[in-house]
Amino acid sequence: MKNTIIKDTVHITIITLVAGLALGLVNEITKDPIAEQEAKAKAEACKAVFADADDFSEAIDLSNVDAVLADAGLTGKADVEEALVAKKGGESVGVVVTVVDHEGYGGDIKFTVGITNESTISGLSILSIGETAGLGMKAQTTNWKDQFVGMSADAPLEYTKNGEEGKVDAISGATVTTNAMTNGTNAAIALYQSIQE
Numbered sequence: 001m002k003n004t005i006i007k008d009t010v011h012i013t014i015i016t017l018v019a020g021l022a023l024g025l026v027n028e029i030t031k032d033p034i035a036e037q038e039a040k041a042k043a044e045a046c047k048a049v050f051a052d053a054d055d056f057s058e059a060i061d062l063s064n065v066d067a068v069l070a071d072a073g074l075t076g077k078a079d080v081e082e083a084l085v086a087k088k089g090g091e092s093v094g095v096v097v098t099v100v101d102h103e104g105y106g107g108d109i110k111f112t113v114g115i116t117n118e119s120t121i122s123g124l125s126i127l128s129i130g131e132t133a134g135l136g137m138k139a140q141t142t143n144w145k146d147q148f149v150g151m152s153a154d155a156p157l158e159y160t161k162n163g164e165e166g167k168v169d170a171i172s173g174a175t176v177t178t179n180a181m182t183n184g185t186n187a188a189i190a191l192y193q194s195i196q197e
Contacts, residue, residue, distance in 0.1 A: 041127060042112075046084065046096045049114030049123035053086035053093055060085060060095065065191060072156065072190035077103055077183045080191050086114065093117055097191055098127070101184035105176040106130035109139070113188035119153045119196075124185065136177035144171060148185065153193070156186040 046056040060083035069075055082098040094116040101109045109129045114122035124145045131137050138144055147169060151157060159168040159182045161175070170178040 042098070045098075045112040045125040045127055046086070046114075048125040049112050050086040050094060050096055051123075053088050053096075055087040055090070056084045056096055058085040058087070059083070060191075060195065062191075064194065068190050068194045069187055072186060074183060074187050074190065077101065078187035080187055081110070083191055083195075094122060095188075095192055095195065097188035099184040099187045101180040101187070103176065103183060104129065104131055104180040105136050105174070106132065109177070109180050109184060111181070111184060113148075113185050115153045115188060115192045119192075121148045121151045121153055121185070124148050124181075131174065131177045136171065136174040138171045138174065139177050139181055144169075153189045156189060157182050 043056070046053070050056075062080060062083060065080045066075070069078065069080070078099050078101040080097060081100055084096045085092050086094045086096050094114060096112055096114050098110070098112050101111075107130050109131070110127040111129075112125045112127065114124075116122050126140050126145070129137065129140060131139065148157075151166075151168075157168055159170045159175075159178050161170045163169060168178065168182050
């Protein structure tokens, strides 16, 4: 009986070691391609929200972003993951901000927001979203995202259910998603305004 327990323990230990080594090997093999895909997706998102820019390599300091979001009333709702200067011919034309809103119906929604130096939104590009098919997933449609283009970044955005001018039109049946996208955009606006001050 004692020998059986020892043999079983040895077998389990060997299996665990082999499985751990295999997982480590798979991680090593896949981490570079995954990083490349993430970098490519980020570059495409930057270009999608700021088509005129040709350089997004300069990062913006985010050391005060928690205070900025707290002042905007967005603590716990949205986080700014990254902010880059959008440049054309070496001159700044605006910023591209990557935000993660935590209040989506299906969980976090990660997207980029472009804001020009003239305080207008130049575009939105969704990086990851898991909302309800046929409802919240409509946030990915070009028509819905394009309504943000040209909106002012001088003040926080609001959404409406009745087509009120100057406000974001809510997705029918997906107010939670609309609210999350609006809050995430407002996080980008808050950061943009703090940079301008």
